[in-house]
Amino acid sequence: MSKVIGIDISKQTFDVSFRVNSKLLHEVFANNLKGFKKFIKHFDCSSFRIVMEASGPYYVSLATYLHEHGIKVSVVNPLIIKRFSQMKFYRAKTDKKDASIIREYGETEFASLSLWKPETTGIKSLKQMRTTLELLQKQLRQSKNQLSAFNSSGLVNKDAEKNLKKVIRTLEKAILNMEERMLVVCKTYYEESLDLLKSIPCIGDKTGMMLIAVTDNFTKFKHYKQLIAYIGFAPRIYQSGTSVRGKGHICKMGKSQTRKMLYMCSWTAKRYNKTCREMYERLKAKGKPERVIKVAIANKLIKQAFAVVTSKQKYKENYQPNICF
16 A cells, blocks of 8 residues: 555644554644654655645645755645545544544555645735735726616715725726736746747737636646636536436536636637637537637637647647648
């Protein structure tokens, strides 16, 4: 059996589950540098595979510390662990039990576990700035909606109106500044990839930066279909036997803001991107709904983006693949 240490991590502590001579053991360490040092001193971690969940930001420090000390780490999507627990019909939900489940999953699926590595400085900066940008945009929408609601009532308090307008101006300025700073970071670290992406009609700076951040500069996925599934544009068919014929739809398991941006790109791609325009006309002739066509175009844009960056060749409108017979 593969030697695996399962870790369930939280803000303050992390629970460790491991097996010694078929006996299951459990220990708890502090989620800080002192706890990390105590952990690797306590175990011969070089002979183990460490498996943990991607629990928000809490796992990053420990995973990075272990990686820097040459210890093999695998970080698993929490949903996978949840489904594995449900499959085993486990009912208990404690930190100790969660660590045991993660260890058991690691032992069962050891061959399929991929090694984790820290994100580069550029990607980490882009992701944090992008998250901040989304928060600012959300606050701006809320402020504008509130001001509009006050105006619709016909009775607007002058102080409330004045302060809301001030907040809106501040947020608009902060958003513009954040977008400019993101572009500087992206050009500093990933200028070549951004130029390649912008060669595709209807993909600009914002969408290009978003794709670079999501894909870790297109190193996170081996195939464009994996990226489509990660974003949440992969189709989901729901049918069983002869009686169940559910309506097909996309599997929205990715980040909604990413899907929204690519969906908006499809609106212009159906006019200005030759391949997407041909796809639009073909699917429209078959009677496909507009929304379905735009999702298909968004998938086509992802495929084009993946191709240009991984091949390091700019988009060619009349590109024909070399086919050997």
